[in-house]
Amino acid sequence: MSSTMQFGKALGLEFRNATRIQQALTAGVERKALLWLAERTPAWVSVDLLTVVGFAAQILAGVCYAAARWNKYALLGSIFFIALNWLGDSLDGTLARFRNRLRPRYGFYVDHMADTFGAAALMIGLAVSNYVHWQVAIGMLVAFLVLAVESYLATYTLNNFRLSHGMFGPTEIRILLIAGTIKLLLNPWAHFAAHRFLLFDVGGVIAIAGMAGMAVAATARHTIQLYREERLA
Numbered sequence: 001m002s003s004t005m006q007f008g009k010a011l012g013l014e015f016r017n018a019t020r021i022q023q024a025l026t027a028g029v030e031r032k033a034l035l036w037l038a039e040r041t042p043a044w045v046s047v048d049l050l051t052v053v054g055f056a057a058q059i060l061a062g063v064c065y066a067a068a069r070w071n072k073y074a075l076l077g078s079i080f081f082i083a084l085n086w087l088g089d090s091l092d093g094t095l096a097r098f099r100n101r102l103r104p105r106y107g108f109y110v111d112h113m114a115d116t117f118g119a120a121a122l123m124i125g126l127a128v129s130n131y132v133h134w135q136v137a138i139g140m141l142v143a144f145l146v147l148a149v150e151s152y153l154a155t156y157t158l159n160n161f162r163l164s165h166g167m168f169g170p171t172e173i174r175i176l177l178i179a180g181t182i183k184l185l186l187n188p189w190a191h192f193a194a195h196r197f198l199l200f201d202v203g204g205v206i207a208i209a210g211m212a213g214m215a216v217a218a219t220a221r222h223t224i225q226l227y228r229e230e231r232l233a
Contacts, residue, residue, distance in 0.1 A: 017104040018161040024169030034091055038098040047096045051110060054088025057081040058118030062125030068184075069130050075181050078125075082181075085118070086174050108161075112152065119144050131188050132200035140204050143211035150215050154222050165214040176203075 022031075064077035092111070096102050123141040127134035147165070155161040163169055180203055190199045 016159060017102075018155045018159045020161050020163060022163040022169065023166070024164035024172055025167040026171050026175075027164065027169065030090065030171055031094075034094040035098070037087075037091055038095045041091070041095055045095075047092050047099075047101055047107075050088045050092035050095060051114065052088070054085050054090075054092065055114040055118055057084035057088060058114075059121045061085060062118075062121035062123070065122070065125035065131070066128035069128055072185060075185050079178050079181050082174050082178055086171060089115070090171070108155075112148070116145070116148065126200065131184055132198055132204055136201050136204035136208070139208045140211075143208045143215070147211045147215045147218075150218050150222075154218065157226060158222065162218075165218065168210075 024030075058081070061078045061081035064074045064081060067074035068078070089111070093107065096107060120141060123137045123144075126132050127137035151162055164172075180200060183199060188199055190197050190202045192202075
């Protein structure tokens with residue numbers, strides 16, 4: 001045990017798992033589906049295995065997007081791996097709770113570092129694909145990272161871990177990404193006011209604006225909350 005942990009225990013400061021806040025559109029249905037899957041998951045499937053599967057699937061989704069530059073049917077692979085990423089990334093935590101095998105610090109750290117590297121791989125794959133301009137792909141990655149940093153800081157300072165912002169969470173983003181990828185197979189272009197734009201450029205700009213707006217709103221809200229809770233005399 002490290003000296004820091006020993007000091008914390010001596011003061012009675014045990015690690016407290018943050019309260020999870022999930023208010024996304026599909027949260028209720030997803031929770032029931034994941035519990036159903038956890039009850040039927042074979043004993044040989046471990047929590048760590050699911051985490052690895054989810055991480056590898058996100059990397060491979062990015063690889064398939066990159067390969068779609070030369071063969072559009074590689075987009076089918078992206079769709080499959082995005083769905084597989086949902087299974088691994090969402091079921092691991094539910095399975096850990098169902099089996100009472102929780103490791104809150106390890107799970108939180110590993111899951112979100114995997115999400116970070118996975119998101120980078122996904123956006124790099126999109127940038128290579130030619131279905132979106134690389135500037136938009138990098139903008140989406142930066143906006144995602146800013147929103148993630150805000151969420152992690154709020155988890156540390158407020159002990160609340162927000163899994164969704166409004167009606168949108170990771171599952172809703174995956175659903176939109178899959179729907180958009182299906183549309184890419186049919187037609188990668190969107191038309192507005194007699195102008196033609198890449199569909200994922202339009203979706204990417206909307207995603208950047210949405211994530212940036214969520215990050216700014218959450219930052220303002222949490223700054224005010226923390227200021228009030230730690231007001232100086």
